Amino acid sequence: xxxxxxxxxxxxxxxxxxxxxxxxxxxxxxxxxxxxxxxxSPPSTVSSTVPKTTPIGVPSTTSATQATGKWWDxxxxxxxxxxxxxxxxxxxxxxxxxxxxAAFIVNPWGEYLxxxxxxxDPAIFDYSGGxxxxxxxxxxxxxxxxxxxxxxxxxxxxxxIHWQDIPPVNxxxxxxxxxxxTYNRCFGLGDGYTKPGPGSSTYWVxxxxxxxxxxxxxxxxxxxxxxxxxxxxxxQSPGSLxxxxxxxxxxxxxxxxxxxxxIGTGPFMLSDYVSGSSETLVKNPNYWGYDERYPKNQxxxxxxxxxxxxxxxxxxxxxxxxxxxxxxxxxxxxxxxxLKKTSPQISIVNVPLGYxxxxxxxxxxxxxxxxxxxxxxxxxxxxxxxxxxxYGGYADPTPVALQAVFQVGYALPxxxxxxxxxxxxxxxxxxxxxxxxDAGYPTGFKTNFVxxxxxxxxxxxxxxxxxxxVGIDMEIRTMEPVAFTSFVVTNRKHDQIASRTNGSLGVxxxxxxxxxxxxxxxxxxxxxxxxPVYNDLYTQAAAxxxxxxxxxxFKAIDKQVAQQHYVVCLATAPSxxxxxxxxxxxxxxxxxxxxxxxxxxxxxFYGARxxxxxxVKNKS
Numbered sequence: 074x075x076x077x078x079x080x081x082x083x084x085x086x087x088x089x090x091x092x093x094x095x096x097x098x099x100x101x102x103x104x105x106x107x108x109x110x111x112x113x114s115p116p117s118t119v120s121s122t123v124p125k126t127t128p129i130g131v132p133s134t135t136s137a138t139q140a141t142g143k144w145w146d147x148x149x150x151x152x153x154x155x156x157x158x159x160x161x162x163x164x165x166x167x168x169x170x171x172x173x174x175a176a177f178i179v180n181p182w183g184e185y186l187x188x189x190x191x192x193x194d195p196a197i198f199d200y201s202g203g204x205x206x207x208x209x210x211x212x213x214x215x216x217x218x219x220x221x222x223x224x225x226x227x228x229x230x231x232x233x234i235h236w237q238d239i240p241p242v243n244x245x246x247x248x249x250x251x252x253x254x255t256y257n258r259c260f261g262l263g264d265g266y267t268k269p270g271p272g273s274s275t276y277w278v279x280x281x282x283x284x285x286x287x288x289x290x291x292x293x294x295x296x297x298x299x300x301x302x303x304x305x306x307x308x309q310s311p312g313s314l315x316x317x318x319x320x321x322x323x324x325x326x327x328x329x330x331x332x333x334x335x336i337g338t339g340p341f342m343l344s345d346y347v348s349g350s351s352e353t354l355v356k357n358p359n360y361w362g363y364d365e366r367y368p369k370n371q372x373x374x375x376x377x378x379x380x381x382x383x384x385x386x387x388x389x390x391x392x393x394x395x396x397x398x399x400x401x402x403x404x405x406x407x408x409x410x411x412l413k414k415t416s417p418q419i420s421i422v423n424v425p426l427g428y429x430x431x432x433x434x435x436x437x438x439x440x441x442x443x444x445x446x447x448x449x450x451x452x453x454x455x456x457x458x459x460x461x462x463x464y465g466g467y468a469d470p471t472p473v474a475l476q477a478v479f480q481v482g483y484a485l486p487x488x489x490x491x492x493x494x495x496x497x498x499x500x501x502x503x504x505x506x507x508x509x510x511d512a513g514y515p516t517g518f519k520t521n522f523v524x525x526x527x528x529x530x531x532x533x534x535x536x537x538x539x540x541x542x543v544g545i546d547m548e549i550r551t552m553e554p555v556a557f558t559s560f561v562v563t564n565r566k567h568d569q570i571a572s573r574t575n576g577s578l579g580v581x582x583x584x585x586x587x588x589x590x591x592x593x594x595x596x597x598x599x600x601x602x603x604x605p606v607y608n609d610l611y612t613q614a615a616a617x618x619x620x621x622x623x624x625x626x627f628k629a630i631d632k633q634v635a636q637q638h639y640v641v642c643l644a645t646a647p648s649x650x651x652x653x654x655x656x657x658x659x660x661x662x663x664x665x666x667x668x669x670x671x672x673x674x675x676x677x678f679y680g681a682r683x684x685x686x687x688x689v690k691n692k693s
Contacts, residue, residue: 144194145366149657151374155685157656158379159676160389160401160668164348169329170316171259173272180677181354181378182237182337183316186228186252188213188678189662191365201424201661202479202581207620209481211365213678214247214317214338223618224282224296228252232290234361239336241321244359247338249286254320256284264320340373340681352380362681373681389668393419396693399656399685403668404649406465418654418693423647424661429473429579430529432522432536432641434570437601440518441569447638448497449508453543454536455500460644463535468644472498473579474631475587482624483584485631494636505543517544522570524549525557533572536643561599571599577640581663584627585614591639602639655690658683 140146161178170179189200190211198209212218216231230249238244257264259272260281280297287293318329319336326334332346340362341354356373364370381398383389390408392398394416404412404421412419432450434441441447460468472495476484487495509517524533533549540547547570552560554574561571577600580587588611590597610633614626650666652659658679659665665679 141366143192143366144196145192149686151364151367151370151657151684152686153374153684154376155687155690156377156379157375157680157683157685158381158397158399159666160392160398161380161382162384162386162389162403162668164382167330168332168335170318171270171272171329173270178352178380178676179316179335179337180339180674181341181680182335182339182343182357182677183318184214184337184339184677185315185317186213186215187211189675191682195660198481199479199661200665201663202477203427203663204477204480204483204581204583206481206483214252224298226294227287228292228294230290230292231361234338235359236319236338237336237342237357238359239342241325242319242336247317248289249292251317251319252292253284253286255315255317256281258318258323259315339677341378341677348382350382352382354378354380360681364682374684375680378676378680393651393653396653396690399653400650400659400666401668402648402650402666404651406467406649408651409467409649410465412651420652420654422650422652422659422661423467424650424663425477425479425581426646426648427477427581428575428577429645430532430643431572431576431578432533432570432643433572433577433600434640435567435599435601436639437603438568440512440514443512444638445508445512446514447641449505449512449543450540450545450641451498451638452501452505452508453545454539454641454643456498456642456644457500459532459535460646463532464644464646467649468646470644472635472642473645474635475578475580475591476584476627476631477579477581480581480584483627485628485635489628490632490635494632497636497638498642502539502543509544514544517546519546519548520569521548521550521567522572523557523561523567524551524572525554525574526551527554528572528574532643536641562596565599565601567599576643578634578642579645584623588614588627588630591634600639604633604637604639607633607637653690654693655686656683657686 165178166172168179170183187210189205190209193200193209198206200209212231214230214234215228217229219227219229221227230247230252232246234247235244236242236247254264256262257266259270260266261268261270262281262284282295282297283293284295285293317338322329322334322336329335332343332352335343338361340357340360342357343352344355345351345353354377356376360372362372364372381389381392383392386403386405386408389398389401390411393401394412402424409421412421434447434450436442436447456472457470460466460470471478471487472490473487474485478484478486509515522533522537524530528551530549530551537547537549557571561567562573577591589595591600591602591607592598592611593601593603607630610626610630614623614630617623617626650659650661662675662679664675665683666676667674
């Protein structure tokens with residue numbers, strides 16, 4: 074099964090999303106009253122008057138934490154000590170966070186202003202998707218924030234956070250000027266930086282006008298735009314561009330690409346790096362963070378974090394089976410079936426793939442400019458059978474629209490679709506033939522389908538056979554990925570149907586960002602969709618100034634996508650994560666563990682909170 078994970082980066086400016094969610098009204102407005110948000114997190118645990126070399130509340134090697142009466146009690150008692158080992162399939166090309174995704178292992182030592190809510194019940198929201206809706210974010214380095222207008226944000230840092238005790242920073246306290254310096258360096262806003270850093274071009278970032286420190290712990294952000302969704306969209310998913318860096322490190326070394334130069338405020342310190350082999354990190358003994366679930370427990374729980382760089386999947390699977398890797402994603406369906414036979418003690422967690430495979434026809438040419446033809450193509454494919462047989466029952470055949478259903482508040486789930494639209498997604502080859510006849514194609518038609526060679530060709534061969542049964546003779550053509558991008562995406566030279574390695578529906582990227590991909594002006598719209606209704610909804614979404622309005626518009630966009638059948642929707646397959654029985658705290662959190670490009674971008678946050686059950690491990 075070909076798969077990919079759609080990851081858009083989380084930058085620290087995400088703070089704005091939580092605020093706007095709490096202060097949004099039902100009436101669209103360009104202004105808002107001043108609001109103060111206080112995060113629900115443990116009190117500061119390190120006072121600025123305490124020497125940086127004195128850990129506070131240093132726990133024993135095993136925790137004696139009592140049950141709290143909370144949902145997480147069922148996960149067991151957190152334990153201290155041991156090593157956590159994860160896998161990467163490639164070496165990082167950079168260590169300096171200014172390069173963005175190229176520096177995808179910055180997080181264990183470099184931190185952000187915002188993070189996930191560790192106390193959130195997974196039954197409500199489990200962070201398994203790349204996009205974090207605005208209601209489910211909490212402060213990390215930030216303690217509270219205020220918004221006085223929709224392009225003005227004031228952030229208050231937690232006090233008593235210290236840099237790791239490594240020269241040239243030497244454990245000094247984190248202050249507002251550190252945040253300002255990082256943003257100026259990334260976006261060319263001051264401190265001698267006049268041009269954005271090289272990684273900024275890889276992010277969809279709205280125009281940030283200025284970042285200033287108004288006192289030792291307060292940062293003032295101003296934007297050139299006043300739309301909440303335009304500001305917050307690129308801030309919703311994990312990333313590394315705004316991992317906070319200390320000026321002293323850049324002043325001394327110029328750049329931070331050498332692994333020896335990595336200094337942050339995070340729970341781990343990089344102690345060794347062997348290119349193509351491994352990274353080793355040790356716990357920061359003076360880390361400021363405490364477990365939000367158990368506020369007396371200083372983080373991190375583990376003593377050492379080992380990142381094994383293993384490009385070959387077979388080699389990685391062997392390491393997993395022998396217990397050398399504690400948790401690993403990018404597990405194929407064949408791997409899952411094999412583990413069930415050879416290693417039944419290893420648990421399998423299903424997490425969203427981040428997209429739903431689709432068949433993407435050009436909407437501007439015959440016969441696909443007729444909606445009857447597009448509906449017929451959908452009804453020709455037995456999606457439930459594909460989910461059961463091809464995907465071994467792991468895929469979900471439920472139709473989806475543009476947004477992934479786990480984007481709570483933004484997506485319009487199938488259960489809320491009008492019944493007539495639901496009916497158009499049922500498998501009915503007889504009805505498909507009638508629709509084709511009504512559209513003027515009683516005997517069907519011939520067409521072609523262009524795919525990159527790394528796409529799921531087997532799946533599309535199955536789709537081809539279903540089309541053939543209703544008279545659609547589809548020739549499949551493959552191209553090398555680079556040539557495909559040039560031919561289809563850049564130049565739109567394909568004359569009929571095309572599909573990328575991922576799909577165009579059920580996407581977990583920030584909503585407004587993904588909506589732009591179905592605008593005719595966007596190169597990603599190789600389906601050549603130019604729907605006036607859709608275009609108008611996009612304009613409304615981009616101009617909306619509160620989250621109630623934004624979410625309502627996105628649901629209307631989903632409805633329009635579902636009922637217009639721009640593409641054929643197939644089954645939504647999950648990705649698989651293998652978890653050793655001794656690895657605790659994980660329930661599918663996206664970007665906490667990732668072996669591919671982009672890396673485990675929240676490994677610092679989650680890695681500090683995961684733990685190893687030594688009793689279980691010793692018995693295995």
